[in-house]
Amino acid sequence: MTQMNPPSVAIVGAGMSGLTCARALQDAGFRVQVFDKSRGVGGRLATRRTDHGAFDHGAQYFTARDPRFRARVDQWISQGLVAPWTPALVAIDMAGGHPVRAAVGDGTVRYVGLPAMxxxxRTLAEGLxxxxxxxxxxxCRTPGTPGTGSRAQWTLAGVDGKGAAVALDGRFDWLVAATPSPQAATLLGDAAGLQAQARSLPMVPCWAVLASFAAPVTAGFDAAFVNGSALTWVARNNAKPGRDPGAECxxxxxxxxxxxxxxxxxxxAVCARMLAEFGRVTGCSNAPVSARAHxxxxxxxxxxxxxxxLFDAGSTAGACGDWLAGSRVEGACISGLELARRIAEATD
Ligand SMILES: Cc1cc2nc3c(=O)[nH]c(=O)nc-3n(C[C@H](O)[C@H](O)[C@H](O)COP(=O)(O)OP(=O)(O)OC[C@H]3O[C@@H](n4cnc5c(N)ncnc54)[C@H](O)[C@@H]3O)c2cc1C
Incomplete structure (x- = not known):
């Protein structure tokens, strides 16, 4: 696109889907501005740094099956941004009240961000x-005036982390909600069809605990899928490549x-209950030096x-995220790419 006044896009959400969509549209010649409520970017590709070590407390790893995503992952590997992770991985069944362990040899290649998720x-946001x-x-969408050449435009209102109003002066030709579906539904009130679709696709919660120990936990594995338990997943963060091996997290x-x-x-209370179950799952009674629930x-x-x-040329809006395109990190990326493609096609 080589226009004097290229179309502008507001993208709400700087996770995998929003950043992927933003980069694709910027590369296609759009003027793109991204907004995120957090202090950093990446969304659920998240890492919490503490005095007792760092924790990837959202996405643990990701897989790459779609050729478009695999090509990106290959590029990230060559940049040193991503590496395969081959943990000692087991499945643990707690249904009988005590752990029954089986090795996991599913041939899946699991990738993690370096040095953290x-x-x-951060890398995807460079240049945006x-x-x-x-x-x-x-x-808010202000419709264009027929016959005058004036186009419909979106304006935004927002607050900072302290709840104070922030000035968002821009006017945008397109609105992209790259947030979880309930937050997208809130933003898409002036695109009623999309709002209804977002409302019909709910999201589910997950409690996470970030626990650090003075000495290695003698679990006999680095990561486990857990069944029949309050827990579904436990992982030694420092077993991932590029992490501080001395911080048992x-x-x-x-x-x-x-x-x-x-x-x-x-x-x-959540933290205490999950730690108690962790003790039963691992058979290790070490108390953590620090633990918190998120x-x-x-x-x-x-x-x-x-x-x-989700895309509607009529309301010049769309939504992308892992609740579309098959979920997870890979799905979020594909969803962002697909929405960018739809917007670019509608603008040609
Ligand atoms: C506990 C947990 C474990 C997971 N494990 C895995 C895994 O092992 N493998 C895997 O592939 N995936 C995993 N995932 C899922 C993966 O993290 C997501 O699929 C992916 O990161 C979603 O990206 P996204 O861009 O769709 O959304 P997000 O990453 O959620 O990005 C949305 C962004 O929108 C921002 N936002 C929301 N509302 C607003 C607003 N009103 N204004 C401004 N900003 C707003 C948020 O701050 C956020 O940064 C896991 C997720 C969690 C939480």
């Missing part, structure tokens, strides 16, 4: 206009039903859909 978002600490609270994820039932429970209210999609993205 959140570096993927990204405004962080900015929660977009409202998006474990990430525990709770099961969907358990997380839903405990959604509004105090974080300390609630992901919108951890992943609750239902599946065949839609790759």
């Amino acid at each position: 959140n570096h993927i978002g 206009d990204v405004r962080t600490d900015c929660t977009v609270t409202r998006a 474990w990430v525990l994820h709770a099961a969907r039903d358990w997380s839903e039932a405990a959604l509004e429970d105090p974080a300390d 609630r992901w209210r919108y951890a992943g999609p609750g239902t599946r859909t065949d839609l790759a993205c």
Whole structure:
């Protein structure tokens, strides 16, 4: 696109889907501005740094099956941004009340960001206009005036992390909601068809615990899928490539039903219950030197859909994210790419 006044796009959400969409549209000649409510970028490709070590407390790893995503992963590997992770991985069944272990040899290649998951978002954001600490609270569409050549445009309102209003002066030809579906539905009130679709695709929560230990946990594995338990996943973060091997940091994820039932429970109580279950799963009674729980209210999609993205040329808006295009990190990337393609095609 070689226009004097290229079309502008507001992208709300600087996770994998929003950053992928932003980069594709910017490369296609659009003027793109990205907004995110967090202080950093990457969304659920997240890393928490503490005095007791670093934890990838959202996405643990990702797989790459779609050729478009595999090509990106290959490029990230050559950049030193991503590496395969081959943990000592087991499946643990707790249904009988005690752990029954089986090795996992599924041939799946699992990738992680280097030196941490959140570096993927940081790298994707390079060269993009990204405004962080900015929660977009409202998006309003002003219709164009027929016969005058004036186009419909989107304006945004937002607040910072302290709840103070921030000035968002831009006018945008397109609005992209690259957030979890409930947040997308809030933003898409002036694109009613898309809002209804977003509302029909709920997300589910996940409680995570970030626990560090003074000495290695003698679990006999680095990561485990857990069944029949409050937990679904436990992993030694420092077993991933590029991490500080001396900081014994474990990430525990709770099961969907358990997380839903405990959604509004105090974080300390959740943390204690998940740690107790971790002791039963690993058979290791070491107390952590530090532990905290983090609630992901919108951890992943609750239902599946065949839609790759939401798009409506009539309301000049769309949505992308892992709740479309098959979920997870790979799905978020494909969803962002697909939405960028639809917008570019509609603008030619
Ligand atoms: C506990 C957990 C474990 C996971 N494990 C894996 C795994 O092992 N493998 C895998 O592939 N995937 C995993 N995932 C899923 C993976 O993290 C996501 O699929 C992917 O990162 C989603 O990217 P996204 O761009 O769709 O959304 P997000 O990463 O959620 O990005 C959305 C962004 O929108 C921002 N935002 C929301 N509302 C607003 C607003 N109103 N204004 C401004 N900004 C806003 C948010 O701050 C966020 O940064 C896991 C996720 C969680 C939470």
